[in-house]
Amino acid sequence: MKSHRTVLAALVVGTLATPASAQTETIRVSYETTPEHIKSRTIEVFTEELEAISDGYFAVELYPSAQLLGPSDEVAATARGQIEMSAPYFSYVAGVEPLMNIYQAPLVFESYEQLWKFLETQEAEDVASSLRQRNLEPVGYWFENPSRLWGKEPLRSIADMRGKKIRTVPSEILQKAVEAMGAQPTAIPGTELYLALQQGVADGAFTAPNFGLTMKYYEVTEAVTKLDLFYGGYIVLFHKPWFDALPEERQAQIEEAVAKARAFNEEFVQKDLAGIDEELRAVGQEVIELDEAALEEFRQALEPYYETLDPKIQAMIAKARSL
Template sequence: MKKSWKIALASCLSVLMLTAAGCGGPKSQDAAAYTPEKPLIIKFSHVTTPDSPKGKASQKFAELMAEKTGGKVKVEVYPSSQLYGDKDELEALQAGNVHIIAPSATKLVGFNPAFQIVDMPFLFKNHESVLKFWDGELGKKLMTSLEDKNLLGLAMWENGFKVFTASKPLEKPEDFHGLKFRTQAGKVLEAQFKALGSGAATIPFGETYTALQQGTVDGQENTWNNIDTQKYEEVQKHLLVSNHGRIDYIVLTNKKWYSELPEEFRKAFDESMAEATAYERELAVELDKQSENNLRSSGKMKVVELSDAEREAFVKLMEPVYSEFAETVGKEIIDGARQL
């Protein structure tokens, strides 16, 4: 009887140890337990390419962590959905099978609808107001709003402002009437195009070029960099510099795992994330500007700027959208962003 009890106990302990190893969590509160030969492994999974701002910033984070901990921490970066894709990375993070991810803010709407703030049309006046929001109290409130889901927001990593493109001239709100635009899934985006008198079609990003080429849709919304790298100028002749919405990422970690990090490592982690965030933001702005210059100089698209008065005409059209989503997104958050 004693022998069978010991066997059962040993089996249970083996399962627990395997589970802990699978989660990759710290095995000790003491940083001294780790060495460059046997480091603490941190897995950072994301879906973009290694040469994207997100890809380069995640690698920068890995380098900083190794430097600040003397090699006692090794960050393994898995780009291009090598480890987990959009559909399963959040569950993997919650389970502790990966330690850091950086999904698009819109992917978090199912956990907290307030993350639709990035889709609210003509909300942020400029780049400075975006940074003030995410680095201020309202942004911090969103970052910590997922703790009951075992998720902790660490930082906002940029992609950029969205602009409109179309096969027909876009200069004023009336020009949108009757056109159909490709969009990501989302109620706010549907309401935005409805307010403009346009139709909206949810089409996967990878199929957008063909949809524009074949005339399935008349236009789309995206960052300068996405438009440039996807070569939309080949199938879209008009671009409106609207800066009406955002495409940004939220860097997340597993809350329980993070809280159990040795204090020395957690300090290095926070410092490295802050430095990597500054690096990513600078790189994203630089890359988007480069793509803007590419598109302007190509001569393939007519680029139209909005004056303050012309922009205000679009803002007024969006009042029904603000009213509709005031409760869902949060009036405090919307008003706070508009005032920055």
């Protein structure tokens, strides 16, 4: 993969103040992941595709590793037009549109295939459309490893969770789910999690295994439990007034590039997940498989919590489970 321009934070002020020329449209993309992460690589594929099919009409500026904005700021910055594009984790969009919590509903989606089917439903389209009222144009989805349970000590059952301080991404639905499991939830951004685990602010964390590897969480944990709480992903957003002002053919080029990046992303995620256990063991992590009885304990602990959710979320959970 060829190298792309990465604009350093020191150049941000000057860049943001410079309007795009008549010959090109600049797309500024902020994201928190390091260059080797699947999200970063997917954005690079998008960049290559878009710049190629637009014959240079679009110039994409990349801000990885939270150089420009932290993950909790990306959605608002996109809505304001401070940046043209972001691909925030589902949970960060739920702060703007609570129905996005369907994608964080714990132990609802059991495979990528089930999630992908749900994304083709009218229910999913209605949730995405609601973002347009907030100056956000949703164009597609990219994906991530499922969120699994990392522990400073092995966590083999729901009994092992009781009283533990367990990190989630900032998400009310996930925090309440962790409470339902008998643990103490704590919302910590991924960029701060290593130190939190090291210092005992968290006893464990739900996070994607590939993200944990790139952030070296294995240096401060002992085991990863294969409790796939939810299948992570990103919704690709553009600043709607900027997107609407583009000629239709240019909008179509963006949509095509997002779709081509998704094809790369899906294949990569599946291959990555297939070998992730071996990678974790190679860095000294114990990988804990849960049998059906242990999984059922977690499901039963969550059932009363589902009944407290927004009725629209409950209806979408029923829809997802029917797929």
